[in-house]
Each structure stands twice: as structure tokens, then as C-alpha cells.
Amino acid sequence: MPIAIAIHGGAGLSHKARLSPDHQEKCEHALRRCVLVGHEILQQGGKSLEAVRAAVVSLEECPLFNAGKGAVLNAQGEIELDASIMDGRDRSAGAVAALRTTRNPILAAHAVLKHSKHILLAGPGADHFATLHQLEQVQPDWFRTEKRWQQYLRVSGTETVALDHDTENVYGTVGAVACDVHGDLAAASSTGGMVNKKHGRLGDTPLIGAGTWADNRTCAVGSTGHGEYFIRTNAAARVSALMELGGLTLAEAAHRVACEEVPELGGAGGIIAVDHTGHIAMPFSTGGMFRAAVHPDGRVDVGVW
Amino acid sequence: MPIAIAIHGGAGLSHKARLSPDHQEKCEHALRRCVLVGHEILQQGGKSLEAVRAAVVSLEECPLFNAGKGAVLNAQGEIELDASIMDGRDRSAGAVAALRTTRNPILAAHAVLKHSKHILLAGPGADHFATLHQLEQVQPDWFRTEKRWQQYLRVSGTETVALDHDTENVYGTVGAVACDVHGDLAAASSTGGMVNKKHGRLGDTPLIGAGTWADNRTCAVGSTGHGEYFIRTNAAARVSALMELGGLTLAEAAHRVACEEVPELGGAGGIIAVDHTGHIAMPFSTGGMFRAAVHPDGRVDVGVW
Numbered sequence A, B: 001m002p003i004a005i006a007i008h009g010g011a012g013l014s015h016k017a018r019l020s021p022d023h024q025e026k027c028e029h030a031l032r033r034c035v036l037v038g039h040e041i042l043q044q045g046g047k048s049l050e051a052v053r054a055a056v057v058s059l060e061e062c063p064l065f066n067a068g069k070g071a072v073l074n075a076q077g078e079i080e081l082d083a084s085i086m087d088g089r090d091r092s093a094g095a096v097a098a099l100r101t102t103r104n105p106i107l108a109a110h111a112v113l114k115h116s117k118h119i120l121l122a123g124p125g126a127d128h129f130a131t132l133h134q135l136e137q138v139q140p141d142w143f144r145t146e147k148r149w150q151q152y153l154r155v156s157g158t159e160t161v162a163l164d165h166d167t168e169n170v171y172g173t174v175g176a177v178a179c180d181v182h183g184d185l186a187a188a189s190s191t192g193g194m195v196n197k198k199h200g201r202l203g204d205t206p207l208i209g210a211g212t213w214a215d216n217r218t219c220a221v222g223s224t225g226h227g228e229y230f231i232r233t234n235a236a237a238r239v240s241a242l243m244e245l246g247g248l249t250l251a252e253a254a255h256r257v258a259c260e261e262v263p264e265l266g267g268a269g270g271i272i273a274v275d276h277t278g279h280i281a282m283p284f285s286t287g288g289m290f291r292a293a294v295h296p297d298g299r300v301d302v303g304v305w
Helices: A023-045 A046-062 A105-115 A124-132 A145-155 A225-234 A235-244 A250-264 B019-044 B048-062 B105-115 B125-131 B146-155 B228-230 B235-244 B248-265
Strands: A003-012 A081-086 A091-101 A119-121 A174-179 A187-192 A212-214 A219-225 A268-273 A288-294 A298-305 B004-012 B081-087 B091-099 B120-122 B174-179 B185-191 B212-214 B218-224 B269-275 B288-294 B300-303
Touching: A003 A023, A003 A046, A003 A219, A003 A268, A023 A046, A023 A174, A023 A288, A023 A298, A046 A081, A046 A105, A046 A174, A046 A187, A046 B288, A081 A105, A081 A212, A091 A105, A091 A124, A091 B004, A091 B228, A105 A119, A105 A124, A105 A187, A145 A187, A174 A219, A174 A268, A187 A212, A187 A219, A212 A235, A219 A235, A219 A250, A225 A235, A225 B019, A225 B091, A235 A250, A235 A268, A235 B019, A235 B235, A250 A268, A268 A288, B004 B019, B004 B048, B004 B218, B019 B174, B019 B288, B019 B300, B048 B081, B048 B105, B048 B174, B048 B185, B081 B105, B081 B212, B091 B105, B091 B125, B105 B120, B105 B125, B120 B125, B174 B218, B174 B269, B185 B212, B185 B218, B212 B235, B218 B228, B218 B235, B218 B248, B228 B235, B235 B248, B235 B269, B248 B269, B269 B288
Parallel strands: A091 A119, B091 B120
Antiparallel strands: A003 A174, A003 A288, A081 A091, A081 A187, A174 A187, A212 A219, A219 A268, A288 A298, B004 B174, B004 B288, B081 B091, B081 B185, B174 B185, B212 B218, B218 B269, B288 B300
16 A cells, blocks of 8 residues: 655745745744654554654654744743644544643654543643643743744734744644545654734644544644634535545645645635545645645655745 | 524433433423524524524523523532534634633623634633623523532543433433524534543534534524534534535535434534525434424424434
8 A cells, every 4th residue: 555644844835935945944944854754653564643643743852843842932921732643543632731741742643542531621720631631741941933023022012913933924733634544644744833812723634624634534733823814714624525425526625725725715724634535735825835745656845835 | 575483492301211201301492492592583584593592591591401501510619611602694703612600601702703713713712701791790500400419420531522411311411503684594502522532622612614504605503412423523504515516405505414424433423504595304213302493384383213
């Protein structure tokens, strides 16, 4: 069976001029490294659930992306991290929201999937659950980079919420989708949310059906963008429904949601998706999307524009 | 144009013997009163969004149901309230989770829909937002009834989470769906969640797509039951997708989700739904569902079994 994996590091970027060649090269290098972490697991016969989890841990650890270390700060100058993961075999899922001390939110989401009767835990109860499951806890300022702090100081007190990097219109999220040697699908997403978001705001990333979806019968999907529009379009599960009920291909379904249905409501962003034959789709309606994929034939794609 | 409204007060109840005739009569009386509150607004030409909001406020104020006053207590013996509302005209939505001091969670969800760039606010930030919008705040023990406290004392320290009323297997939520004179649809849901739930657990009620969905092109849906299964089936938006993409009628789509897809994963519960012609469906896979409806011809339905 073909194996395949795709990851993203956020969408946005209206102008090429706003991304320096040096920064772009650093991001592309990191994306390549992170996608290969997941692909290595698939190559060794590992499960798609493990591959997406490992790829997202790598993205969380990389300070270039808005998840885990390097996440943006909310309107109070604090970190609040969200993540979710879904297993296409039985549609079991785990998600966490507004974490403040758990180093890798995707590991907390995975612990919820494995060990909880619940699917979504939010706030202090979610960090507490992660602690009970021996996940590493850090001080909130461990996540904070100087760049994010300066960014927060610039927008603090304004109503601006859509920015991620500096003056770039990036909706930062990270995510991964994979198809393993058994044809099983999985999806995972993680984020720090929007810069200057109101205390307690949850976007689409921790919401199963909006930010993350996986169903072996159709596809695994991760979305990134202005989360509210992905909630209103039920974006991730919608790609699956368009395939199952509407007869669309993976590419058609992902394009329709990311490039038609989300923009029709006024939103923007991108989607990564994979089906059980290893086909990958990565459409976006923004200027760019940080992304990487390893196709069934071993070809590695890394791109921004 | 025909007007119609349906409400529910939770599903569950495996045995008739566990619901006393006196308690059933009280519940049915309350359901009739609450559905008529919403219907009165529709009759006067009011919007479906206003009708579902008013009906849910009435249900929240009634201590018989697990929402607002009379809500269940979590594993810490505390109240955490969730609600969501969606407008089928443009799929705008608002939701709140883990409120502790806002008297009417559905009014907070509506304030998010009307006044926030965000869709979902959770925790102290959500109560704070409600305060900013002049919504009444109460002490947490205002919500607590003696019955709920005794129930908490019985299950505290155990792993039991699925109970609502005493020994009855009720998944308490309240909700409303309506079609107004303009053919516009809206849906609203509110809950205290599951008895003895872990701190921070969010079910399907605050999740747009799982617990609540409204789209003028298809239907308005509210779900009640074991929330985790309604998240994994993307229940509310799924009813809409089965109509739009699968060609099913409202009754067929609602039945398929509530009585086939949710039970296939091991879950149970019910759905209320209305389409733009005023057709109402109220299927459930549990022994009973507290429900009431006013059909386009003025007929009032109230039932449990």
C-alpha cells in the first residue's frame, strides 16, 4: 500500500516582499525536516496516527511556527495553546484547548484520545490531565520568543487580531495528515491561535469537524486560516462529506472548501488532505501556505507560494 | 410562509419506571410553556434566531432541565455551562463554554454571535465577555439545586460520568430549532454537561457542527446525547450534508444520524431539526427524549417516550 504524508505551517502572506529569502529558506528547511520525521515512521511500517503526532511535535518544537514554542500571545500577553488529533480507523479523537504549561499540546490531545472518555478538555483541567499522564510541563515563558513579545507590544490594546508574523497576514497553525501502509488515515493540528485574540477564544484547531477530521472511508484533513470561517463552513468534515456524499475527488473537495466555500463567507486559508490511496491535496486561498509533502513515489514537495 | 419550532430537554431514560408520573407531568408542562414562548415570537413575525434564544432562556431558567439553573455539577462539584447559537441566513454563530457566573449562557452565545469577531469563547474570558455586554452575573451557587448536590455526592469520586438525573440515564441538554415567517432557520443549544465530568470537559453543545447547526439551504439542528459520539459523527452538520449532498429528506437525514450513525459508534441520543418548509423531525435512539413542537398548522406536540 502507498504511504503519504503532508504537513503545513500556516497560511497567509499576501505579498512575497514580506517574507525575506532568508526566513523563507529557514522555514522550508524546517518543513522538510518535520515532514521527514513523520515519513520515517510510515516507512518503518508505523501508524499514520504516530506519524502525524511526531510531525506535529517537531513543528511545535520549532520556534518559526505558531504552535508550541514560538506561539503568538493573546490580548493579555499570555500563551494559550490548542491542538487536536483524529484516527480515521474509528473516528476516535482527542483535543485540548487553552493549555498554558504543557510543552507539546499534540501529545496532550493524543493522551485524551487514548485515555479519556472525553474528547475535548479546555483550560486548567486540560493541563492537569496532561500532568496526570506524565507529559512535560514548562513555565509559560518557556514558549515565549522575543519576536512574539515584540509583536504583542505592537498590537496590544488594538482590535487587531488577524496577524501572526509581524506585518504579514499569516494565520499560523501547524498540522499533518498521513496515510500509512495499512491504508489507515490520521490528522493532527496545533496552534497558538491569533495574535491578540481575546482571552478564552478557541478557533477551529481544537474542534473536530472544523480544524481536523479523519475517516478511513474518505480522507484525513487539517485546515489553517481564519478559524472562525472554518468553523462556519465545518471545513474539515465538509471535505469528507463532499467526497462521500457528493462524489468529488479529494482534490476537488479540498479545493471547493478552501478556495470557494471559505472565501464565499469572507474568509481565507488553506487545507491539507490525503486519501487512502495516498493522493495529497494542499489548496489555499491566501497568497501562500507553508507546506511540505512526501508522495507515495517518494517525491518530496516543499513550498510556500 | 409556515412557521415552526421544536425544543428538547434532553434524551435518555431507559425505563419508564424511573420517571415518576408526577415528574413527567411537570416536565411536559414546562416543555409546553417553553415552546410556546418561542412560538409566540414567530407568530408575531419575529425572527427564528430570537425565537430559539427565548425558548432556550426559558429552559435555562427551569430547574427541571440540565442547563442554567438546575445544571449538573462536575467532578469538582462545580458548575460549568456551555451554549451555542447559529443563524441559518449566513451561518454566523456564537458559542461559550465553561461559564461559571453568567445566568443565561445562551444570551452569552448570542452576544458572541452579535458582537465578537470570534465564535467560541471559553472559561473566565467568556464570563468576562458576557459581563462587558451587560449580561446578568450570579454567584455559582445560584445555579445549584439541592437535587443536583445530592446527585453529585452520590457519584463524586467514581468514574461515572454519563448520568444526569439520579439513576436515570439522561443526557441532559436543552435546545431549540425554528423556522420563521421569512423561511429563515436558527438553532440554539445549552447545557451543564455530564454529571461528574472532568474539569474542563467540553461536549458537543458548544461546538458548531456537532451540537448545533443552521443553514437556510437545508435545516436547523440541535443534538442531545452522549456528546463525544455527536462530535465523532459531526452530527448536526451531518444532517445538513445528508440533505444537501445525499438527497435525503429532513426526516431521513435526522433519523440516519440519531438512530444509525451515532449508535454504530456506541453512542445514544436524539436530534431535533426543522427545514425551511416547517417540517420537524425529532428522532432519538434512547428510551425517551423530552421534547415539544409547534407545527405549521398550529398543532402542539409534547412528549417524552
